Amino acid sequence: MKKHILVVPGDGIGAEVTTVGKQVLEAIARKFGHEFTYDEALIGHVAIEATGSPLPGETLTKMRAADAILFGAVGHPKYDNDPTAKVRPEQGLLQMRKELGLYANLRPIKLFDELLDASSIKPEILRGADILFFRELTGDVYFGKRERLDEGNTAYDTMIYSKYEVERIVRKAFEAARTRNKRLCSVDKANVLESSRLWREVVQAIAPEYADVEVEHQFIDAAAMLLIKDPKRFDVVVTGNLFGDILTDEASQIAGSMGMLASASVGDNTGVYEPIHGSAHDITGKGVANPLASVLSVALMLDISFGLKAEAEAVVGAVDAVLKAGYRTRDIAGPTTQPEHVLGTDAMGQQILQLLQA
Ligand code: NAD
Ligand code: IPM
Ligand code: MN
Numbered sequence: 001m002k003k004h005i006l007v008v009p010g011d012g013i014g015a016e017v018t019t020v021g022k023q024v025l026e027a028i029a030r031k032f033g034h035e036f037t038y039d040e041a042l043i044g045h046v047a048i049e050a051t052g053s054p055l056p057g058e059t060l061t062k063m064r065a066a067d068a069i070l071f072g073a074v075g076h077p078k079y080d081n082d083p084t085a086k087v088r089p090e091q092g093l094l095q096m097r098k099e100l101g102l103y104a105n106l107r108p109i110k111l112f113d114e115l116l117d118a119s120s121i122k123p124e125i126l127r128g129a130d131i132l133f134f135r136e137l138t139g140d141v142y143f144g145k146r147e148r149l150d151e152g153n154t155a156y157d158t159m160i161y162s163k164y165e166v167e168r169i170v171r172k173a174f175e176a177a178r179t180r181n182k183r184l185c186s187v188d189k190a191n192v193l194e195s196s197r198l199w200r201e202v203v204q205a206i207a208p209e210y211a212d213v214e215v216e217h218q219f220i221d222a223a224a225m226l227l228i229k230d231p232k233r234f235d236v237v238v239t240g241n242l243f244g245d246i247l248t249d250e251a252s253q254i255a256g257s258m259g260m261l262a263s264a265s266v267g268d269n270t271g272v273y274e275p276i277h278g279s280a281h282d283i284t285g286k287g288v289a290n291p292l293a294s295v296l297s298v299a300l301m302l303d304i305s306f307g308l309k310a311e312a313e314a315v316v317g318a319v320d321a322v323l324k325a326g327y328r329t330r331d332i333a334g335p336t337t338q339p340e341h342v343l344g345t346d347a348m349g350q351q352i353l354q355l356l357q358a
Contacts, residue, residue: 001034001035001306001308002034002035002036002037003034003035003036003037003067003068003306004036004037004038004039004065004066004067005022005025005036005037005038005039005066005067005068005069005070005301006038006039006040006041006062006063006065006066006068006069006070006270007021007022007038007039007040007041007069007070008040008041008042008043008059008063008069008070008071008072009040009072010043010044010045010046010071010072010073010074010089010093010279011044011045011046011072011073011074011075011076011089011279012073012075012076012278012279012280012281012284013072013073013277013279013280013283013284013289013345014044014071014072014073014074014279015072016284016287016289016291016345017072017073017275017289017290017291017293017294017345018070018071018072018294019291019345019346019349020291020294020295020345020346020348020349020352021070021291021294021295021297021298022038022070023349023353024295024298024315024349024352024353024356025038025070025298025301027353027356027357028298028302028308028311028314028315028356030357031311031314031356031357032308032310032311032314034308034311039062039066041056041058041059041062041063042056042059043055043059043071043074043089043092043093043096044073044074044075044076044089044090044092044093044279045074045075045076045078045079045089045279047059047089047092048087048089048092052087053087053092054074054087054088054089054090054091054092054093054095055091055092055095055096055099060096060099063096063099063100063270064100064269064270066270067270067305067306068270068271068272068273068301068305068306069270069271069272069273070273070274070294070297070298070301071272071273071274071297072274072275072279072294073274073275073277073278073279073280074089074090074092074093074278074279075089075090075278075279075281076089076279076281077281080281089279094142094143096272097137097138097265097272098138098143100265100267100268100269100270100272101138101267101268101269102137102138102265102266102267102269102271102272103136103137103138103139103165103168103169103267103268104134104135104136104137104168104169104172104265104266104267105133105134105135105136105137105244105263105264105265106132106133106134106135106176106263106264106265106266106300106304107132107133107135107244107248107251107261107262107263107276108130108131108132108133108261108262108263108300109129109130109131109132109133109231109248109251109252109254109255109261110130110255111126111127111128111129111130111254111255111256112255112256112260112319112320112323113127114320114323114324115255115256115260115323115332115334117334117335117336118256118257118328118331118332118333118334119253119254119255119256120253121228121231121253121254125229125230125231125232126231126254128232129231129232129234129254130235131231131234131235131236131237131251131254132176132180132235132236132237133236133237133238133239133244133247133248133251134169134172134173134176134236134237134238134239134244135239135240135241135244135245135248136161136165136166136169136238136239136240136241136244137241137244137265137267138165138241138267139160139161139162139165139240139241140159140160140161140195140240140241140242141157141158141159141160141241141242142241142242143160143241144157144158144159144160145157145158145160146158159193159195159240159242160195161195161198161199161240163198163202166198166199166202166203167202167206169238170186170202170203170206170238171206173186173236173237173238174206174207174209174210174213176236177210177213177235177236178210178212178213180235180236181235182212182213182214182235183213183214183216183234183235183236184210184213184214184215184216184235184236184237184238185215185216185217185218185223185234185235185236185237185238186199186200186203186215186216186217186218186237186238186239187217187218187219187220187223187237187238187239187240187243187244187247188200188217188219188220188239188240188243189219189220189221189243190217190219191219195240196240199240200217203215203217203238220239220243220246220247223237223239223243223247224246224247224250227247227250227251227254228250228253231251231254248261248263248276249276252276252277256331256332257290257331257332258275258276258277258280258293258331259275259277259289259290259291259292259293259329259331259332260290260292260293260296260332261275261276261277261293261296262274262275262276262293262294262295262296262297262299262300263275263276263297263300264297264300264301264304266304266305270305271301271304271305273297273298273300273301273305274297275293275294275297276293277293287344287345287346288329288330288331288344288345289329289345290329290330290331290332290345290348291329291345291348291349292319292329292348295315295318295319295349295352296315296316296319298315299312299313299315299316299319300312302315314356315352315356317355318352318355318356319352321355322348322351322352322355325351326338326341327341327343327348327351328341328342328343329342329343329344329345329348330342
């Protein structure tokens with residue numbers, strides 16, 4: 001199979017982890033006889049520095065021409081600590097999502113058994129947890145009108161959803177639930193927010209079409225609690241952009257670390273495959289970032305954008321085997337990890353590559 005992949009490393013550890021992700025793609029192409037070609041483009045802080053824009057036109061053109069995009073992360077402490085900055089790295093990410101129509105962000109929370117002791121949650125609560133989040137990605141308070149009033153002393157953001165926007169993500173979630181354990185939890189704040197009442201109405205209206213799927217509604221505050229109390233009660237979860245952002249960072253603790261969570265952003269055009277984590281300034285340049293979220297994002301790309309199931313399974317299998325062999329990056333090392341098994345980003349990548357070359 002011939003595919004053209006755009007690598008967009010972005011900022012901070014984004015560059016460190018996508019290097020490993022790309023090596024995994026190259027290894028898969030060799031092993032299975034595919035022809036993958038690559039290009040690279042700028043986004044975020046590095047793009048602002050080079051061009052003045054967080055999403056240069058050239059990057060967008062390359063994105064539209066690619067069969068899939070391997071994305072790293074954006075963000076820089078300079079902007080995090082300067083609320084007055086008008087141009088920000090994150091604008092590049094949000095504009096990319098809007099321009100490419102990436103309205104569905106799939107965030108699978110899968111716990112590798114070997115990582116039971118890497119989480120701060122008790123193993124008996126965690127064992128068997130397997131959740132698929134559908135986070136709406138191009139609407140909500142992220143894209144609603146925002147403004148400063150009163151000479152800058154008052155500010156507002158608008159949480160806004162249209163029926164159409166809710167319908168398309170909810171249908172995707174129902175379809176996925178059908179292929180899994182047929183349970184769908186919709187998360188909102190319908191006891192307070194009008195946009196959430198519309199959300200709930202839409203879910204209720206669609207539910208009869210999927211009578212084989214058991215639907216429940218939870219408020220965001222209760223859902224945040226239940227996720228930690230009893231993660232196994234969830235199968236597929238569908239929610240809005242902001243609630244989904246927060247709940248999935250929380251859910252990363254079910255999988256052991258932010259460094260383990262991959263995601264697929266899909267919609268009308270080219271799919272973007274990216275870890276859920278950010279540019280992690282605190283560990284940038286130290287060579288300790290966990291590359292497995294990027295590696296698992298490659299598996300999602302192979303499966304979802306290219307339909308290459310065996311190839312995707314080979315990647316996930318390699319991650320599983322490396323963890324079974326006891327290798328860990330620092331973030332997922334547990335009390336039983338032998339010190340010589342704690343690897344940096346590149347060494348962890350090499351372990352995965354060796355298995356894929358075998
Ligand atoms: P973060 O996800 O970058 O880091 C949170 C914590 O998790 C940090 O302690 C970090 O060291 C750890 N961590 C994250 N990824 C890791 C990995 N692969 N291996 C080991 N440890 C890992 O979130 P933050 O600190 O809130 O934000 C830092 C910057 O990243 C900000 O500028 C923010 O806007 C940006 N951000 C970008 C994205 C994205 O590009 N998709 C996502 C989240 C945050
Ligand atoms: C994510 C990030 C982004 C978001 C930020 C950096 C804009 O946290 O991809 O989860 O909030 O969507
Ligand atoms: Mn986030």
